Amino acid sequence: MIGKRILLIPPERQNKFDTINNLEDLQQSIMVAGLGMNWYDIDVWKMNQLPVHVEDGEWRTLYSKISSDGEVNYFPRGMTEIVNEAEQNDHLAIEQRLMLVYDNDFNFYLSESADGYQMAIEKTLQRAKASGFMGTLIENIGNTP
Structure with missing residues (x-):
């Protein structure tokens, strides 16, 4: 389940995410994911030519950096993490349509x-x-x- 990523986004950006239907659409959107330093996800994003902001230090500062037009536009989270994190960050929303999937077994x-x-x-x-x-x-x- 950790390899199934759901996005935390600014709620006003849902309409932009509604236009994304595949990897190519996400690449062309030029939206930037926020990831923590040394996370294996960084390699996945780079291999798929997706823009990424790598947060050095405390990764939780990404919650406050997510915005429609700032340096971080979405925060991919595992299925087991997303609900609690959305509840703790009421300025963010769970993206309603997309799930990014890659192999990552426990x-x-x-x-x-x-x-x-x-x-x-x-x-x-x-x-x-x-x-x-x-x-x-x-x-x-x-x-x-």
């Missing part, structure tokens, strides 16, 4: 004493994916009270 590490759980975890995750349950969970993130 790795689970088990201690030697928990090594016996590896197969059970793998099988459960594989079943959840094959049955569609994992997809349903991902689609419904943020829809719960």
